[in-house]
Amino acid sequence: MTQISPDRIAAILRRQEEVQAQMARPDLDPAEFVRLSKDYAELEPVVRAATEVVDLRKELADLEAMLADPEMKSLAEAEIGEVRARLPQAEHALAIALLPKDSADQRPALLEIRAGTGGDEAALFAGDLFRMYQRYAESQGWRVELISASASEQGGYKEVIASVTGAGVFAKLKFESGVHRVQRVPATESGGRIHTSAATVAVLPEAEEVDVQINEATDLRIDVYRASGSGGQHVNTTDSAVRITHLPTGLVVTQQDEKSQHKNKAKALKVLRTRLYEAERERTQAEHAGARKAMVGSGDRSERIRTYNFPQGRVTDHRINLTVHRLPEILEGPGLDEVISALITQDEAARLAQLDLVA
DSSP, rough: OOOOOOOHHEEEEEEEEHHHHHHTTTOOOOOHHHHHHHHHHHHHHHHHOOOOOOHHHHHHHHHHHHHSSSHHHHHHHHHHHHHHHHHHHHHHHHHHSSSOOTTTTTOEEEEHHHEEHHHHHHHHHHHHHHHHHHHHHHTTTTTOOOOOEOOTTSSSSSEEEEEESSHHHHHHHHHGEEEEEEEEETOOOTOOOEEEEEEEEEEEOOOTTTTTTOHHHHHHHEEEEEESSSSSHHHHSSEEEEEEETTTTEEEEEOOSSOOOOOOHHHHHHHHHHHHHHHHHHHHHHHHHHHHHTTSOOOOTTSEEEEEETTTTTTETTTEEEEEEEHHHHHTTHHHHHHHHHHHOOOOOOOHHHHOOOO
16 A cells, blocks of 8 residues: 655645645736646645545544444444545555656647558558547547648558647557557458558647747748649649758658648648657656656657557557457547556556655
8 A cells, every 4th residue: 555644745735725825915926826826726636635545544543543442343343444445545546646747748749650561551550540549539529630641542641640639638648659560461462361560659749839939030941842642733733832941950840731831831830849849858858767667668659569460359568568359449449548548557556666655
């Protein structure tokens, strides 16, 4: 059972009182009030969990004291078992609430899927993955907006990028980054042989303009050109495509899916900001690499994380040795939540093991 010291809990409750007192100051400026309101909102679930632990501990102590009274003993024995059963659950909930939060967890996410080894079959698999995430997003009440797509001749995608918005998107999707492998008999395979193909998934927390400072005059080179490929006569006969080069880093983003040059530029800037923001996050996380080793995956997109085996109808996540024999349900979308929930639980357990909660 996770034990959290009374001093640690008292400090949590004191902190909430301090924030409340500061918010009540008559000379408080609006910017400071917003900051304190955010602090208070983040403290609320922790305080609720801490209060429940305090109440249960007090109730248990009172019941144990009643055991010495012959007249109250039977009543105490009837209730003490339930309280003892509830206390570890409350302690665990408080420990989870105390875990350091990823500041990006509540952000929207940029979902990028690229076909890997396997040619046309890999592109078809990339399409299957994108539809899986679309349906999963629908089941979560999220919105998926296609940013760009490069379709393959046989169907599926060579590359597809989409924005996923909603509550807690990045918190749930962040463990999906990595190499996804599929084992199945392709529709074009006449001999019935099982082929192995792969696709790479990257999930990046979307950046806001305030997160990444870009001076368009000095930091960017913007080229416009005529779009290629499908898209209709208007797309292919106007200079609507946009290529943005971020000069300080050399990062290049292109966008040509929209008929409007203005819309293509806006989408390209959105992708650029997100990739720059993620690069800074990776740099910061590299400084804490030792701590990340215990967590679920490293976020390395070259890491093979999951296999979808069609002949056996199973999905295996290699990071936590989880195998689920419900592949059709997972590919339908909502069934993916079982795998994602297991990854989140494992990550929380690994971080709890590293966190000193008794001080």
